Amino acid sequence: MLSIHSIKxxxxxxxxxxxxxxxxxxxxxxxxxxxxxxxxxxxxxIKLDIKYATSQNIFYQKLYSKAVAYIRLPVAKAxxxxxxxxxxxxxSLKIYDAYRPYSVTVQMFEMLPDTLYMGLPWTGSxxxxxxxxxxxxxxxxxxKELKMPTPFDALVYASHPEFSLISDxxxxxxxxxxxxxxxxxxxxxxxxxxxxxxxxxTNFEILDLPFKTFE
Ligand SMILES: [Zn+2]
Numbered sequence: 001m002l003s004i005h006s007i008k009x010x011x012x013x014x015x016x017x018x019x020x021x022x023x024x025x026x027x028x029x030x031x032x033x034x035x036x037x038x039x040x041x042x043x044x045x046i047k048l049d050i051k052y053a054t055s056q057n058i059f060y061q062k063l064y065s066k067a068v069a070y071i072r073l074p075v076a077k078a079x080x081x082x083x084x085x086x087x088x089x090x091x092s093l094k095i096y097d098a099y100r101p102y103s104v105t106v107q108m109f110e111m112l113p114d115t116l117y118m119g120l121p122w123t124g125s126x127x128x129x130x131x132x133x134x135x136x137x138x139x140x141x142x143x144k145e146l147k148m149p150t151p152f153d154a155l156v157y158a159s160h161p162e163f164s165l166i167s168d169x170x171x172x173x174x175x176x177x178x179x180x181x182x183x184x185x186x187x188x189x190x191x192x193x194x195x196x197x198x199x200x201x202t203n204f205e206i207l208d209l210p211f212k213t214f215e
Contacts (some may be wrong), residue, residue, distance in 0.1 A: 008033065009046070015122070015206060016205060017205070018205050021209060021213050024209055036099055037214075038068065038214070040068075042084045046093050047093065047094050049095070050069065052097060053067035057153060057213075058153045065211070066092070069095045069099070069133075070130065071098045071131070072131055072198070072204055078184045085183070090141060093136075094135040094137070094138045094145065095133060095135050096152045098127070099127060099130040099207070100125065100126070100127035100128055100130075101208050101211075102207060102208035103129040103208050105119040109121050110167070116158075124206040126198075129205065129206055131204050132196065133186075133195070134195050135194060136148055148177075149171070159194075161190065
């Protein structure tokens with residue numbers, strides 16, 4: 001297991017991380033698409049269940065001070081389209097996690113140093129870049145989650161988005177989620193059916209800024 005010190009040493013060698021509000025604001029001035037926006041403002045009907053703002057997660061502890069979802073502007077716009085399409089099927093997206101400060105990814109890896117499933121401190125997670133989301137589908141009428149292969153953050157084979165030894169119902173729901181997300185430029189993670197990265201040619205920097213920066 002790497003110590004925080006060695007992670008930081010690797011980090012400074014390889015990663016560009018924005019640590020100050022000033023640098024972030026400068027990047028937004030140069031490219032307005034780099035703004036992190038409150039997802040709820042762009043997709044008011046979207047459901048939130050921010051797991052790391054509670055202790056109901058694999059770390060059994062609260063890692064965020066607030067249950068909010070911030071995401072880069074073009075990602076919010078793409079999610080609005082996904083939500084519109086789902087609405088016609090009587091469904092909605094439910095967000096487990098969106099932008100995650102880089103220091104939280106480091107903290108998570110310290111607690112659970114799994115190189116297969118965890119965001120790696122030496123590369124950073126796409127969550128740190130504000131272009132990744134963890135999400136699922138809910139029924140608009142009941143508000144209940146659709147049956148999926150596993151719960152969120154289950155570190156098992158059944159979490160792989162191509163895993164086939166699951167019920168037909170779970171498979172159908174997972175495939176629907178993948179299909180609609182793909183249509184609007186999201187790519188599913190090869191290990192986690194709930195994690196999607198937004199495809200873009202823009203270099204969205206890794207940020208280590210608290211949520212209040214974007215208020
Ligand atoms: Zn994720």
